Amino acid sequence: xxxxxxxxxxxxxxxxxxxxxxxxxxxxxxxxxxxxxxxxxxxxxxxxxxxxxxxxxxxxxxxxxxxxxxxxxxxxxxxxxxxxxxxxxxxxxxxxxxxxxxxxxxxxxxxxxxxxxxxxxxxxxxxxxxxxxxxxxxxxxxxxxxxxxxxxxxxxxxxxxxxxxxxxxxxxxxxxxxxxxxxxxxxxxxxxxxxxxxxxxxxxxxxxxxxxxxxxxxxxxxxxxxxxxxxxxxxxxxxxxxxxxxxxxxxxx
Amino acid sequence: xxxxxxxxxxxxxxxxxxxxxxxxxxxxxxxxxxxxxxxxxxxxxxxxxxxxxxxxxxxxxxxxxxxxxxxxxxxxxxxxxxxxxxxxxxxxxxxxxxxxxxxxxxxxxxxxxxxxxxxxxxxxxxxxxxxxxxxxxxxxxxxxxxxxxxxxxxxxxxxxxxxxxxxxxxxxxxxxxxxxxxxxxxxxxx
Numbered sequence: 001x002x003x004x005x006x007x008x009x010x011x012x013x014x015x016x017x018x019x020x021x022x023x024x025x026x027x028x029x030x031x032x033x034x035x036x037x038x039x040x041x042x043x044x045x046x047x048x049x050x051x052x053x054x055x056x057x058x059x060x061x062x063x064x065x066x067x068x069x070x071x072x073x074x075x076x077x078x079x080x081x082x083x084x085x086x087x088x089x090x091x092x093x094x095x096x097x098x099x100x101x102x103x104x105x106x107x108x109x110x111x112x113x114x115x116x117x118x119x120x121x122x123x124x125x126x127x128x129x130x131x132x133x134x135x136x137x138x139x140x141x142x143x144x145x146x147x148x149x150x151x152x153x154x155x156x157x158x159x160x161x162x163x164x165x166x167x168x169x170x171x172x173x174x175x176x177x178x179x180x181x182x183x184x185x186x187x188x189x190x191x192x193x194x195x196x197x198x199x200x201x202x203x204x205x206x207x208x209x210x211x212x213x214x215x216x217x218x219x220x221x222x223x224x225x226x227x228x229x230x231x232x233x234x235x236x237x238x239x240x241x242x243x244x245x246x247x248x249x250x251x252x253x
Numbered sequence: 254x255x256x257x258x259x260x261x262x263x264x265x266x267x268x269x270x271x272x273x274x275x276x277x278x279x280x281x282x283x284x285x286x287x288x289x290x291x292x293x294x295x296x297x298x299x300x301x302x303x304x305x306x307x308x309x310x311x312x313x314x315x316x317x318x319x320x321x322x323x324x325x326x327x328x329x330x331x332x333x334x335x336x337x338x339x340x341x342x343x344x345x346x347x348x349x350x351x352x353x354x355x356x357x358x359x360x361x362x363x364x365x366x367x368x369x370x371x372x373x374x375x376x377x378x379x380x381x382x383x384x385x386x387x388x389x390x391x392x393x394x395x396x397x398x399x400x401x402x403x404x405x406x407x408x409x410x411x412x413x414x415x416x417x418x419x420x421x422x423x424x425x426x427x428x429x430x431x432x433x434x435x436x437x438x439x440x441x442x443x
Contacts, residue, residue, distance in 0.1 A: 025403060027366030078364040085422050087362040094358060095378045097428050099351035103337065105428050106354035109421035111330040112343075113414060114310055115279035116272050245342050 009045045009054070013061045016042075020064035023071065030071040038065055128155050165206075172206050173215055176231040185219070188227035188246070204248060214238055263290050263297045264304070271301070271312065271329045278396070278410070280315075283323040298327065309333055315414050328414055352376055352388030353397060358425050360398070360408050361418050369404045 016038060023030050042065075046058050094102065132152060179186045192203040207229075210216045214236040219228040227246070266289055270281050286294040302312040311332040318324045335343070340350060355375055360367050369389065376385035389406075392398040396411035 025405070026368070027364060027405065075364055085362050085426065087359070090358055090362040090422065090425055091375055093425060093428050094355050094375055099347055099379060100337070101428055102354045102425075103340070103347055103350045105424035106350060106357075106421065107334045107336070107340070108424040109417045110334065111313070111332070111415055111417075112335070113279050113411070114272065114329045114331065115274040117274045247342055 009049055010057060012041070013045065013057045016061050017064050020068045024067060030068050030075050033068060035065060035069060035072075131155075169206055169209055172203065173210055173231065176207075176210070176216065176229060177233070180229075180231050185228040185230055188218070188229055191229060201248065204246070218244060220244065260297070260300075264301055266290060267294075267297045267301045268304075271327060280326045280328040280414070283321075283325045283327065286327065287323060295322065305329060306332055313414065326414075330415065348380065348384070349388060349391065351379065352385065353392050354421075354425075355379070356389060356392055356398060356406070357408070357412055357416060358421060360406060361422055366405055366407045369400065369406050372406055 019033060022028065023033065042058060042061060046054070132155070176186060176191065179191065192200050192207060194200040194203050207216065210231075211218055215232055217230040217232065217236070219230060220226070221228070267286065270286065270289060275281075283294070286298065290297045298312055305311055309332050310329050313328045313330045314322070314325050315328065316325045337347070340347070356372050359372050359375060372389065373382070373385050376388065379385075380388065389398065393400050393409070396409045397415075398412070399407045399409045401407060
């Protein structure tokens with residue numbers, strides 16, 4: 001057996017290995033390769049070159065072909081799951097359709113996970129208290145950010161004490177009662193409107209507590225797209241509580 | 254404590270475990286439920302499921318290694334499809350969901366894997382390049398899509414839980430432009 005023929009068959013085997021690797025890595029159709037032909041060629045080359053080097057390369061090629069067969073099985077399974085849909089056809093449709101139609105089609109198949117991830121003002125205060133109560137480490141740090149007295153004051157100041165919130169709620173309730181006394185049912189949007197967006201958000205946030213606590217009733221008219229507020233002097237017991245989502249400054253796509 | 258009390262306490266524990274996120278990813282493994290609820294945890298999960306179904310939610314089991322329940326992951330998902338207005342209320346934008354739908358449809362129609370370049374090519378027919386890239390990045394961050402080293406995209410863990418593959422491809426094939434869909438709905442209601 002000449003060295004030249006070994007070199008050629010080695011190149012051929014390396015080419016086969018590369019093709020198999022490419023198919024696996026790029027997710028290409030594994031049926032583009034004729035496995036039967038490859039195996040016949042491999043057998044022929046093995047009979048012609050009976051050296052240790054060739055056996056090793058042959059084993060590597062055999063392993064790649066076996067992986068390719070496994071890929072073919074997986075490909076068939078996935079295509080069956082995907083109803084043997086032609087990818088080109090899907091892409092053509094996606095390009096032709098408007099965004100809303102695509103979203104409508106997607107919603108039929110989408111069931112989002114529900115999970116809660118929230119922190120309450122009490123937990124935040126607890127966390128801040130715990131952090132501030134930690135003893136400083138011996139020697140302190142010579143690098144990075146350090147908590148200064150000013151930071152401590154800032155943290156304390158940024159978490160509004162409960163009394164302050166309660167005072168604001170009381171004021172808002174009184175304001176609503178006064179408004180109701182003058183004009184009757186109060187429009188939600190005109191009531192929450194503040195001097196700026198930040199104040200409007202704060203008024204809406206505080207009002208939600210008054211509503212939940214039973215100090216304010218909400219009447220919604222979907223035909224006129226109106227939300228009216230009816231305040232109560234005393235707290236009312238909610239027999240059938242319901243949730244109402246009001247979007248402020250949301251994006252409508 | 255009566256047997257009924259114990260069961261309802263277990264039901265509450267199961268609800269808290271499944272609804273409150275305690276790991277980086279949502280969902281709870283079967284063995285975690287078994288540890289907290291006892292070996293008959295599936296009875297508790299089934300009871301919780303029937304409660305949740307009344308409010309439009311359900312417990313979904315996703316097997317990760319064979320059919321072993323202990324190694325499966327349990328999630329609470331919506332039981333019915335969302336509407337377009339629900340979507341906006343939930344804080345999603347139409348653009349973002351459209352980009353997600355396009356990306357997942359391409360991946361699923363190609364057996365779960367496609368080059369990033371090909372996905373961006375289709376997305377660029379709807380969005381400017383920078384926006385298309387931002388949408389893909391967000392889908393990767395949220396776990397809908399995974400990016401491999403060689404710029405290949407594959408289906409992420411969240412898609413496997415939340416999206417019905419067959420249903421998606423079927424509805425994409427049945428796609429009609431918005432006006433046609435509205436006309437069809439109107440004729441149905443008439």
